[in-house]
Amino acid sequence: MPLTGGEIRLERSHDGSVANLTLNHGRFNVITWETRQVMADRFAEIDADRDIKLVVIRAEGEHFTSGGDIAGFMEVDPVDLTDLGQNITAPARSPKPVISAINGYCFGVGLELVLATDIRLATPAARFALPEMKLGMIPGSGGTQRLARLIGLSRAKYHILTGERITGQQALDWGLVSILAPDADALEQETQALVEKMLGYSPIALRTAKEVLDKGIDGPLYTGIELERKAYSMLRASEDFAEGVAAFGEKRAPKFQGR
Structure with missing residues (x-):
């Protein structure tokens, strides 16, 4: 059994x-x-x-x-x-x-x-x-x-x-x-x-990085780079990226919310 x-x-x-x-x-x-x-x-x-x-x-x-x-x-x-x-x-x-x-x-x-x-x-x-x-x-x-x-x-x-x-x-x-x-x-x-x-990192950035790595590794290089480029552009519009840039300029720890 x-x-x-x-x-x-x-x-x-x-x-x-x-x-x-x-x-x-x-x-x-x-x-x-x-x-x-x-x-x-x-x-x-x-x-x-x-x-x-x-x-x-x-x-x-x-x-x-x-x-x-x-x-x-x-x-x-x-x-x-x-x-x-x-x-x-x-x-x-x-x-x-x-x-x-x-x-x-x-x-x-x-x-x-x-x-x-x-x-x-x-x-x-x-x-x-x-x-x-x-x-x-x-x-x-x-x-x-x-x-x-x-x-x-x-x-x-x-x-x-x-x-x-x-x-x-x-x-x-x-x-x-x-x-x-x-x-x-x-x-x-x-x-x-x-x-x-x-x-301490942005949850949405971590999630996106995992997806880009996993999906890009098995395809042609140009496909992975295109996937990375579009993901980068998407994260540019996130609140977490704006917070990260602001925190860097203000020399403080960022407070990421996953948005």
Whole structure:
């Protein structure tokens, strides 16, 4: 029987402007079929809340997640797997910036989840892997495509075709993560510092930058530049840009409203 359960706590902080999602399902935080849908449900709630400006994904305990409920996949009808990547990868479709903080194991669907986030932080103890090849399978929630775009085709082929793990230091060196904190406590401190920094920026500018980057990267350069140009022009008319310019001239911190 497939595993059920698996909590994803949703807690708000910073006066409701930050949504904190925490994986919690035993020592290894196994992601069940049910957990996948919970992630989609959580993001549906987050995306509909105009007060939330940022999202942070963490996990309880020493490991982010060892991956999915392997045995449970044999209980799922193959036709249901055609939309496999639509729930756990909800962070990629969210208009809000999503940060993930990773310690310990981050395997399989867990890696596919963090690949769908915008900024990743980790520790040297973090280990990343897509080990599906060892089961006679391939990653099915965006892992092949997103990993190749982040670390390059050659490295992605090696790690997907062999299932070999990526260390925390390699993840930093290759651009898979942006910050490598010394330990779990430092990881939380770095995460909070990043949250504070980004909360000081215009929500509409953050949202627009995420969209331009995500939609422009896979198209021809001229298409991405045109998208950037039009987005820039749109932001020129925003109240936040006017406030940013005024604050700069007055040598004070801007008070952005997301308009």
